[in-house]
Amino acid sequence: MFVSKRFASILLILCGAFIFAQTDEIKTISVMKGDSVTLHTGVSDINRDIQILWLFGPENPDTLIAEIYKLKIFIHGSYEGLKDRLQMDPQTGSLVIGNITTSHSGLYTAQIMTDTVTIYKRFSVIVYAPVPLPVIESSSLVSECQISDRGFSCEDCAVKCSAENGPGVSLSWYKGRERLNQTSSPELNINLSLPLEIKERHSDVYHCVAANPISNKTTQFSFQQHCPQYTDSIPFCGCTEAVIRLVISALVGVAAVAILVYDIRSGRVDASPQTNVRVK
Known part of the structure; x- marks a missing residue:
């Protein structure tokens, strides 16, 4: 009962x-x-x-x-x-x-x-679930390269940050405390990815943050690690193709100038009047 x-x-x-x-x-x-x-x-x-x-x-x-x-x-x-x-x-x-x-x-x-x-x-x-650690790597974008007295150098740096997606996860780039951009997606079966292009090298600190409502993890950006600067025809940060093109263009230009100068000099010699010498 x-x-x-x-x-x-x-x-x-x-x-x-x-x-x-x-x-x-x-x-x-x-x-x-x-x-x-x-x-x-x-x-x-x-x-x-x-x-x-x-x-x-x-x-x-x-x-x-x-x-x-x-x-x-x-x-x-x-x-x-x-x-x-x-x-x-x-x-x-x-x-x-x-x-x-x-x-x-x-x-x-x-x-x-x-x-x-x-x-x-x-x-x-x-x-x-615990938020994943974001990963920073060089982007497939080609940075601009310049030629100077020291050789070739690439001042721009293109990188991307990626992390495994999950419920409530967002991915953000920060410069100091300023948030530059952010992304998230309801599609949990795809990874989050967020590009960043840095135009100038300076003392600002960049970092990428993956976060959900109760946790976050940060990966610091490093110029030396992610975009090391090289000169003397050694490219960095995705600018290999641009440097090769510059080198080839420079070599072709030098060769063309040399040929043109040679042709001009040869033409002047052939066109000069010959002096007749009489023997008495």
Whole structure:
């Protein structure tokens, strides 16, 4: 008889068949994968007349996962290994989820029942994986190269930053504290990529940041590592093709000038009048 009444009570609760009910707004909680999170009921001290049910669902909280009834705690078999991660505070009925995973993101609802009223506490839990470390590499863009007394040099630097995409992940370039650009994508199966072209070498510090709502990782840009400056016909930062073209053009030009000078000199010699010498 005890089991039947208790089962009927749970069915009525799940169906929302209570006249006097108070429902809080949904509270959003962000947590890192592998961490623990506590969902608080707001109850300071449970007595035998209070019953609390915890329900969960990725989109709708329709699965009973834990309860406290007449001061006894019950943890139920449930969604994707959640049972082994659950604990309930015997004094407050708050739910503790340990070593949480991304598959446990979803909606959690506590139904707190007395003889006269039912109170609903609702939580949206979002579990994020650790944000990936961004990688900086030379871009396929060709930088501008210049010729000077010291030889050839490339002053521009074209690089790109990339990182594995994930829920809530964004990728940004910063110059000091100033954000230069940012990208993100809902397509989680593709990597994020963000180009940057630096026109001048100066003392400003550039860095690329991958971030989600609860974590971030930074990779510092280094001219020496990512865009080393070379001279004397040695290109850097993607300007090899431009330097080769400059060298070839210069050689062709020198050869053309030499041929032209030779032709002019030869023409002058052939066209000069010959002097007749008489022998007396």
